[in-house]
Every structure is written in structure tokens, then in C-alpha cells.
Amino acid sequence: MEKFVTHTGSALPLRRSNVDTDQIIPAEYLKRITRHGFEDALFKAWREDPEFVLNKPEYKNATVLVAGPEFGTGSSREHAVWALMDYGFKVVLSSRYADIFRGNSGKAGLLTAEVSQDIIDKIWSLVEKQPNTQITVDLEKKQVTAGDIVAQFQIDDYVRWRLMEGLDDIGLTLRHESKITEFEKSRPSFKPATL
Amino acid sequence: MGKTLAEKVWDAHIVHQASGEPDLLFIDLHLVHEVTSPQAFDGLRAANRKVRRPDLTLLTEDHNVPTQDIDKPIADLVSRAQVDALRNNAKEFGLKIFSLGSIDQGIVHVVGPQLGLTQPGMTVVCGDSHTSTHGAFGALAFGIGTSEVEHVLATQTLPLKPFKTMAITVNGKLPQGSTAKDIILAVIAKISTGGGQGYVLEYRGEAIRALSMEGRMTICNMSIEAGARAGMIAPDETTFEYIKGRPHAPVEKDWDDAISYWKTLKTDDDAKFDAEVIIDASTLTPFVTWGTNPGQGVSIDGVVPDPNSFTNPTEKTAAERALVYMDLKAGTKMRDIKVDTVFLGSCTNGRIEDLRVAAAILKDKKVASSVRMMVVPGSAKVAIQAEHEGLPAIFKAAGADWRSAGCSMCLGMNPDKLKPGERAASTSNRNFEGRQGPGGRTHLVSPLVAAATAITGHLSTPDEIK
Numbered sequence: 001m002e003k004f005v006t007h008t009g010s011a012l013p014l015r016r017s018n019v020d021t022d023q024i025i026p027a028e029y030l031k032r033i034t035r036h037g038f039e040d041a042l043f044k045a046w047r048e049d050p051e052f053v054l055n056k057p058e059y060k061n062a063t064v065l066v067a068g069p070e071f072g073t074g075s076s077r078e079h080a081v082w083a084l085m086d087y088g089f090k091v092v093l094s095s096r097y098a099d100i101f102r103g104n105s106g107k108a109g110l111l112t113a114e115v116s117q118d119i120i121d122k123i124w125s126l127v128e129k130q131p132n133t134q135i136t137v138d139l140e141k142k143q144v145t146a147g148d149i150v151a152q153f154q155i156d157d158y159v160r161w162r163l164m165e166g167l168d169d170i171g172l173t174l175r176h177e178s179k180i181t182e183f184e185k186s187r188p189s190f191k192p193a194t195l
Numbered sequence: 196m197g198k199t200l201a202e203k204v205w206d207a208h209i210v211h212q213a214s215g216e217p218d219l220l221f222i223d224l225h226l227v228h229e230v231t232s233p234q235a236f237d238g239l240r241a242a243n244r245k246v247r248r249p250d251l252t253l254l255t256e257d258h259n260v261p262t263q264d265i266d267k268p269i270a271d272l273v274s275r276a277q278v279d280a281l282r283n284n285a286k287e288f289g290l291k292i293f294s295l296g297s298i299d300q301g302i303v304h305v306v307g308p309q310l311g312l313t314q315p316g317m318t319v320v321c322g323d324s325h326t327s328t329h330g331a332f333g334a335l336a337f338g339i340g341t342s343e344v345e346h347v348l349a350t351q352t353l354p355l356k357p358f359k360t361m362a363i364t365v366n367g368k369l370p371q372g373s374t375a376k377d378i379i380l381a382v383i384a385k386i387s388t389g390g391g392q393g394y395v396l397e398y399r400g401e402a403i404r405a406l407s408m409e410g411r412m413t414i415c416n417m418s419i420e421a422g423a424r425a426g427m428i429a430p431d432e433t434t435f436e437y438i439k440g441r442p443h444a445p446v447e448k449d450w451d452d453a454i455s456y457w458k459t460l461k462t463d464d465d466a467k468f469d470a471e472v473i474i475d476a477s478t479l480t481p482f483v484t485w486g487t488n489p490g491q492g493v494s495i496d497g498v499v500p501d502p503n504s505f506t507n508p509t510e511k512t513a514a515e516r517a518l519v520y521m522d523l524k525a526g527t528k529m530r531d532i533k534v535d536t537v538f539l540g541s542c543t544n545g546r547i548e549d550l551r552v553a554a555a556i557l558k559d560k561k562v563a564s565s566v567r568m569m570v571v572p573g574s575a576k577v578a579i580q581a582e583h584e585g586l587p588a589i590f591k592a593a594g595a596d597w598r599s600a601g602c603s604m605c606l607g608m609n610p611d612k613l614k615p616g617e618r619a620a621s622t623s624n625r626n627f628e629g630r631q632g633p634g635g636r637t638h639l640v641s642p643l644v645a646a647a648t649a650i651t652g653h654l655s656t657p658d659e660i661k
Contacts, residue, residue, distance in 0.1 A: 015512075016513075016516070017509045017510075017512070017513050018388055018487075018488045018513060020488070020625075020627045022606075022625070022627040022628070022629065022630050023627065023628060023629075026629060026633070027258075027606045027607060027608045027630075028607075028608065030230050030231075030258075030608065031230070031259060031271075031273040031274055031276075031277050031608065032273070032277075033233035033234065033237075033276065033277055033280050034234070035234040035237065045628060045629045045633055045634075068509060069389065069509060070388055070389040070422070073388055073389070073422065073488070074324065074419075074420075074625060074627060075323075075324050075606075075625075076231065076322060076323055076324040076338035076339060076340055077230075077231065077340070078231065078234075078322075078340035078341040078342060079341075081340070096389055096392065097392075098389075098392065098422060099392055099393060099422070099423075099424050100324055100338055100339070100340060100419075100424060103339075103340060103343070104340035104341075104342065104343075107340060107342035107343065108340075108342060117509070156356065157215070158215065158216060158217055158356070169342070169346055169354060170242070170244070170345065170346050170349050170350060172354070173219060173346065173349075173350045173352055173354060174349075174350065176210065176211045176219060177350075179210050179211050179219075180210055180219075180221070180247075180350060180351065180352055183210045183221050184221075184248075184351075187221075187223075188452065188453075188456070189449055189452075190445040190449035190450070190452050190453040190456075191223055191314070191317070192223075192224070192311065192312050192314060192443040192444075192445075193250040193251065193443075194224075194249075194250055194251065194252060194253040194291045194312065194443075195249060195250040195291055
């Protein structure tokens with residue numbers, strides 16, 4: 001995984017709450033067996049509306065998605081994270097995330113920074129007026145800066161460390177392999193097996 | 196201080212614990228399906244890793260598979276390629292798979308319990324958010340993403356931050372005509388789609404104790420719709436009775452040992468939950484959704500709400516948007532809403548008891564001429580049991596379409612979809628925009644309401660049927 005320390009880019013204001021992962025990427029596109037190439041499926045249904053914010057030329061190169069609360073609810077599909085990243089997003093800002101989506105983001109390298117809805121409202125207003133506003137998200141300082149707006153964001157400390165170091169979870173876990181083996185020996189015999 | 200059920204199961208699976216790190220938990224059962232796994236197996240191959248515990252891993256084909264002509268090759272070539280990938284991965288990594296046509300094939304969350312693989316006190320994961328279903332047995336069961344699928348395949352563990360705990364206490368007795376589905380829809384409407392974020396929900400109280408295992412699975416299944424990764428119910432005699440004699444249930448001394456352990460799996464009297472919600476079951480009427488998230492539900496005797504009635508501006512905007520998408524006007528009686536399609540099935544309500552109650556209503560009746568009804572059993576075994584009881588004949592005589600097992604129209608990955616603008620009463624779990632097909636509109640309902648609605652053509656309860 002690539003290290004994430006700080007990112008600066010323009011923002012896409014998505015004034016919607018409860019953006020579920022079926023909206024981020026519909027099930028039809030989950031039939032692919034690759035890990036990349038999902039950018040065409042991002043917000044597929046909404047994109048059919050020419051007025052949808054993602055279709056507006058002024059937000060064409062946005063890399064920071066600024067969304068309403070309860071972002072990423074529903075299905076556990078990690079494809080939602082991949083679609084956002086394939087399209088070019090590096091960061092999502094929201095006041096509340098669904099647990100599985102947030103977990104998947106941390107694993108795949110998409111930063112989900114949590115700020116209050118009040119800050120989201122201010123950033124929405126700013127980037128709607130000035131779409132080319134550059135937003136800086138500093139993971140080391142846990143700080144987001146957009147014009148005059150400066151806010152601290154919340155992120156799990158362990159996830160932050162992993163993102164900043166670009167670490168692979170499986171590699172980290174395998175440091176404890178002897179403990180796994182030890183645990184396996186202690187499992188009761190009544191636990192079921194599939195084979 | 197005592198422990199909650201969730202804490203007991205968690206603590207029994209800690210492989211490694213250190214300050215500032217997530218706990219490393221051992222996973223007792225890893226269920227895998229074709230959609231969220233191919234990239235995980237690719238990851239294993241790229242890193243030259245093996246599946247650590249093939250004996251704790253089970254693969255089944257469910258999301259993509261067609262529900263008719265299952266003896267022929269899958270017509271959709273992209274779906275076929277994905278199913279083939281699962282079969283090839285099973286072969287390469289030496290894993291058990293239930294393929295289309297197998298007597299044990301079906302929706303992953305129906306298959307695990309029916310084989311007796313889901314047992315109290317286990318940790319169960321799957322690359323599917325409805326893994327919460329298995330919590331009905333007192334297991335800690337939750338959905339994971341593809342990176343985590345790869346992690347479990349490689350290590351049989353997951354690093355996790357402890358959850359908070361929330362008690363959902365459902366007191367009293369459910370009135371006639373109300374079901375487990377109505378309990379969970381009422382819970383979600385009460386705590387909202389984000390209310391359970393960060394929590395494991397434990398359902399308790401008289402109304403929960405009175406439910407069958409299948410009813411309990413329906414409730415735990417939709418925990419994720421309230422934002423909770425997992426929902427649990429403490430095991431009791433109902434649980435033990437359900438498991439006993441199933442193919443993977445413990446036997447002889449193991450059964451006795453298991454029972455002694457399972458009986459310890461309940462929240463201690465002096466344990467503390469981080470939050471508690473109390474619901475009176477005796478007041479519950481059948482619940483139906485009007486909007487585009489599962490929290491947007493009301494009693495079937497209610498009306499489509501006025502967006503202006505929401506004080507929270509985010510909820511107001513969401514309601515306005517939902518009414519446009521659903522093509523509904525505020526104030527419309529829920530019972531006046533006409534549907535084109537009725538879907539009976541899914542990991543929420545595709546089990547034998549669901550089919551039985553629906554068939555009892557449809558017996559000697561006809562599905563309205565304006566409605567197509569699709570009945571999709573949750574597994575091949577459920578289908579066989581239904582055949583044994585003569586249920587398909589009842590559905591077919593009523594004019595419903597009886598299909599083979601799979602996820603089907605719950606998410607429309609196979610050809611079973613709503614057309615744009617079509618409106619469904621669905622026993623599934625999500626009423627998201629386009630969930631059942633692009634432009635389709637979904638009202639979540641119980642199997643009883645689904646069957647009655649199929650007959651009248653508008654959202655109905657069985658007492659309307661003469």
C-alpha cells in the first residue's frame with residue numbers, strides 16, 4: 001500500500017446523506033474479478049443525470065469527496081472503495097461513516113476523515129462558490145484546511161499509523177503466527193469443521 | 196463486573212492483544228461467495244500464500260446464479276466467469292464448495308445454519324454484510340470487505356477494534372399478524388440507519404425468546420441496516436433444539452461439552468451495556484418502508500410522511516429525495532400503494548417458515564392480474580423441504596413464479612430484476628435506490644404482508660383477504 005501523509009486537491013461537494021454502497025457502485029458491476037477498473041461504475045445511476053455534481057466540469061479533477069452523514073452504508077462491497085480510488089479520490093470527508101465501509105477504506109488506502117457536519121456545511125458552501133479551492137488533508141496533524149476553514153479530523157490512531165507507513169495488514173498479523181498456532185491447539189474439539 | 200454475551204465471545208477468541216493495537220481475533224468459520232472473493236484469492240496468489248484453514252472455510256454460489264434453467268451453463272458470461280473463478284479457486288486451494296446444482300447450494304447465510312455449521316459462541320465472517328444473520332445463534336458474526344477476506348484466508352484471524360454493546364430489549368408479546376421482520380423494521384426506524392454504528396446489538400426480552408430460530412435470524416440479519424456490524428441473541432433451548440442432529444452438529448461427548456459451554460453464553464446480570472433501547476412488542480403492527488433507506492419505515496396503517504415533519508434538516512432533505520425517487524405523495528395511505536411485483540425470498544426471509552406462512556395465505560387464492568410474484572427459496576434444501584410440503588404447487592396454482600435458490604431479486608445481480616419505475620413489495624433487506632434493478636422502487640415487508648399484497652395488488656395485511 002502507498003504511504004499517505006498529506007494530500008492537496010480540489011473537492012467534490014456531494015450534498016446527500018445515507019449514500020449507500022449500492023449508489024457508490026451498483027451490484028451489476030461487482031461481477032468483475034479484477035481489483036481495478038471500476039471508475040466507470042462510480043455513482044453509475046446518479047451519473048446518468050447531466051446535472052449530477054460529478055458531471056460538472058468544474059469538479060472534474062476533484063480528489064476529495066465531501067459527503068453528508070452515514071456515508072457508505074449497506075453492502076460490504078469493497079468495490080465501493082476501489083471505485084472511488086479508481087476515479088481518483090484520495091480522501092472522503094463526512095461526519096459519519098458506516099463501519100464496514102470505513103474499515104474497507106483503511107485497508108485499501110482511502111482516507112476517511114471524520115469532521116462535524118458543521119464543517120462539512122462550510123466546505124460545501126465554499127467549494128460550491130469556488131470549485132477550484134484547494135483542500136489540504138494532513139494525516140500527520142489530523143487537520144483539514146480549505147480556504148479559511150481549518151479543522152481537526154478524527155481517525156482511528158492505528159489506522160492512521162498504518163496509512164502513514166503504508167503497511168500491509170497480513171504482514172503485520174503474520175508477526176504473531178506462533179500465537180495463532182498456539183491458539184489453534186487450544187480450540188475445543190466440538191467446534192465444527194467444513195471438511 | 197460481569198460481561199455481555201458479545202464480550203464473552205470476543206474474549207474467547209483473542210489471539211493477541213497489545214495496547215494501541217486492535218485485538219487479533221481467531222475466526223471459527225469463514226463463509227465465502229463468488230462476488231467478494233476473487234480479488235482476495237488473487238492477493239494470496241500474488242504473495243504466494245495458502246489458505247491457512249481450509250477446514251474452517253466454506254464456499255457457496257449465491258449472488259450471481261440464475262434461478263431458472265440451472266442445469267444449463269450460466270447465460271450471462273460475466274457472471275459465469277465469476278462463478279468459474281470461485282470454482283477454480285476452490286480447486287486450487289483445496290476448499291469445500293457448494294456449486295449450483297448441489298443439494299447444499301444456497302444463500303450463504305441460509306446454508307451455514309442449515310448444515311449446523313453456525314453454532315453458539317463462534318466467530319463467523321463472510322464478505323457479505325448480512326453475515327450478522329448468524330448472530331441469532333449467539334455467535335459473533337459480521338460482514339467483511341475483500342481485503343479482510345484475504346486476511347482471514349491467509350491467517351484465519353482478523354485485527355479488530357472492540358465494539359461497543361447495545362441492548363435491544365423487546366418486551367411483551369407480538370400481536371397476531373406481526374412478525375420478526377416487523378420487530379427489526381421497527382427497531383431500524385427507531386434508531387435509524389446509523390444508530391448501531393460501532394455497536395454489537397444484543398436482542399433480548401420476552402418477544403425475542405418467543406421467536407423460532409428462523410425469526411431470530413431475520414432479526415439479526417438486518418442489524419447491519421441499523422448500522423451495526425453484528426447482532427446477537429443468547430442461545431437457549433430453542434437454539435440447541437435447532438442445531439441438534441444437523442450434519443455438522445457436535446455428537447456424543449462433544450455435544451455434552453458444547454451444551455455446557457453454550458449455556459454460559461449469556462449476558463451476566465451485572466454486565467453493563469453502552470446503550471439500551473426498549474421496544475414494546477405488543478404495540479407492533481406490520482411495518483413497511485416508504486423511502487429509500489431501511490430506516491424510512493412506518494406502520495402499514497400509517498401514511499407516507501410529510502418531509503416537513505422531520506425536524507432534522509438532513510432527514511428532511513433525504514425524505515424529499517426519497518419521495519421523488521419512490522414517486523409517492525406525502526399523506527398517501529401505505530395501504531393504498533399499488534405494486535407490480537412481489538418478491539418472497541432472500542437471506543432475510545427465504546427460509547421454510549417464510550414460505551409456509553406465505554403459502555398458507557395464497558392457498559386457493561390468486562395473485563392479482565396486475566402483479567407478478569416471484570418466490571425464491573433461500574437454499575436448495577429449503578426448496579426440497581417446500582416440495583415435500585406441497586408449497587410450490589400452492590404458489591404455482593396462485594400464479595406465482597417458483598424459482599431455484601439464490602440471492603435473486605434482493606440485489607438483482609442475476610436476471611431477476613425490477614424494470615425502471617416498477618414497484619415491489621419485497622421480503623428482502625434493502626430498499627436503496629436501484630437495489631432491485633435500476634430505477635426500481637422497493638417497499639420492504641414481511642412474508643405475511645408480501646403474500647397478502649400479491650393477492651390484492653396493494654400493500655395489505657392477511658386480514659384483508661377473505
